[in-house]
Amino acid sequence: MTGYRGVSFWLDALVTSGRDDLTPRPPLDGDTTADVCIVGAGLTGLWTAWYLHQADPRLRIVVVEREIAGFGASGRNGGWCSALFPASASSIAERHGWDAANAMRAAMRDTVDEVGRAASEAGVDCDFVKGGTVLYARSAVQERAARDEVASSAAWGDHMTYRDARPGDAAGSAGVAWTPDCARLQPAALVRGLAATLEARGVRIAEHTPASSWDQGRVVTSRGTVSAGAVVIAVEGYGAQLEQTRRRVLPLYSLMIATAPLPAAVWDRIGLEHGQTFSDYRHLLVYGQRTADDRIAFGGRGARYHWGSSIEPGHDRVPRVFDHLRRSLIDLFPAVADAPVTHSWGGPLGVPRDWCASVTWDGHVGSAGGYVGDGLSTTNLAGRTLADLVRGVSSSLTVLPWVNHRSPDWEPEPxxxxxxxxxxxxxxxxxxxxxxxxxxxxxxxxxxxxxxxx
Structure with missing residues (x-):
């Protein structure tokens, strides 16, 4: 695979199916004006544009993107549209109180359904199926962790359950926790489809147009300056490459593999249904899903952080980590031992110093990010919140505890x-x-x- 289709299995699948050839949109052709300029054509930027346009179709919205829509984490992730938020409800309650933490949990649960609703409204087929997440407890320690999570989740209105292990569960399972608040989807189909719908409705998306700086009323790019009444910065882990946000976020790499489609007999042994995602309670995180075409897409952490927050194409592929992922997958599901791995890829996600995502707005410039891998749903909540903030609308979203949260800067090197x-x-x-x-x-x-x- 060459070009943008080689960035991830998800983008390659769009090309293979003939749904999208990933041809870049034209860049800016000089200075221009807009009511809102958004930097970054990932899901944060595009959901913000979507809800702004829905609220006021007269708004002139320009989105500038260094590569193509969905090039970053939005087109590479594990396809979990979940109610997970990087900061725990208990930690939010410590800072903001129980009511605020409870409101944040409710907003995240609602967001899972909102992604499916909005994608349908936009005419985007992204294989959205809300099948929940299966969490395997594969040791006595993990079993205690699972039971503790299920017990504590009820305090926040989450509806997790726990059952003893049964045939078909991951190897060595003592039991299984389950949450209904997650949908499986094809992330590149979502972000690319949303971009196409926005463009058809008059939102300008200028690709191959890297931004270098911004301030009140303007965004400077290599292709011209956008003068705008409101500016939204939506670059997630790539903010580490920009001078104004260099220490606001740390780019942490997460890598993935995808198997060839598995036969029905193998799926019968694994026991996962369509729409389900899965993980376990280990510390070195792994995550997976049963794709619409019956593959397993499986990912995890393990790639090291690179000096100076370096982000390079070569960091996307680490054979040692891919080997670890394959071994981990077979350890979970021995039935896939003979299944070939057809795709391997990776990319950076954004980690704030206190591991708490945020939405900010100062009256002129807004931003959102720091999702720590939980962004497929949280970007939608961010987009809705930013749309209200930019338009000066007070709502239940604009008072959530992550709004105008300020994470500390990361320490300098070394x-x-x-x-x-x-x-x-x-x-x-x-x-x-x-x-x-x-x-x-x-x-x-x-x-x-x-x-x-x-």
Whole structure:
């Protein structure tokens, strides 16, 4: 695979099916004006444009994008449209109170359904099926973690359940937790379809137009300056490459593999239904889904952070991590041992210093991001919230606790490099420690401030 189709299985699938040839849209052709200029044609930027246009079709909206719509995390992720938020409800309650945390949880659950509704309204077929998430507990430690999560989730209105293991569950499972609040979808189909619909409705999307700076009333790009009454910055992990946001976010790589389509007999042994996503309770995160064409798309952490927040195409593919993912998948589901891996890819996601996503608005410039991999749904909530903030509308969304949350900056190098990679090593050690001791990891507790634990 060459060109943009080689960025991920999801983008390649669009080309293979004839749904999208990924031809870049024309760049800006000089200075222009708009009511709103959005930097970044991922899901945050495009959902913001969608809800702004829905509220006022007269608005002149220009979206500028360095590559093509969906080039970043929006076109590479695991396809989990979930109610997960990177900061826990308990940590939000500590800072903002129980009511605020409960409102945030309710908003995230509602957002899963809103993505499906809005995609349908936009005429976007993205294989959206709300099948929930299966979470395997594969040791005594993981079983306790699963039961604790199910018990505590009820306080926030979440409807998780737990059952004992049964034939067909992942190998070694002691039990299974399940949440209904997740949909499986094809992320590139969503972001590319949304871009096409917006463009058809008059929103200008200028690709191959990298922005270099912005301030009140304007965005400077390599192809011209956009003068606009409102500016929205929606670049997620790629903000680490821009001077104004360099230390606001850390680009952490997550990598994925996809198998060839699996026969029905294999799926009968695995037991996952269409629309279901899956994971377990290990510390070094893994995540997967049964795709619409009966593959397993499976990903996880494990790639190291690169000095100076470097983002390069070569970082997207790490053979050592791909091998680890394949071994982990076979360990979960031995029935896939003979299934070939047809695609492997990766990319950076955005991590704020306190692992808490945010939406900001100062009256002229807005932003959203820091999703830590939970962005497929959270981008939609961000887009709706930014649309209200930009238009000066007070709503239940604009008072959610993540609005105008300010995360600390990341430390300068070499502290950032040492801390980020120490956190990665600690998560791997935590899983090994628990396997040896049968007790919750001390390493995970010590390193929790670096790894998003609470």
């Amino acid at each position: 502290l950032r490099f040492l801390g980020a990679n120490a956190g990665l090593v600690a998560t791997d050690l935590a899983d090994r420690e628990e396997a040896l001791t049968g007790r919750p990891s001390i390493a995970a507790r010590v390193m929790a401030p670096l790894t998003g634990g609470h």
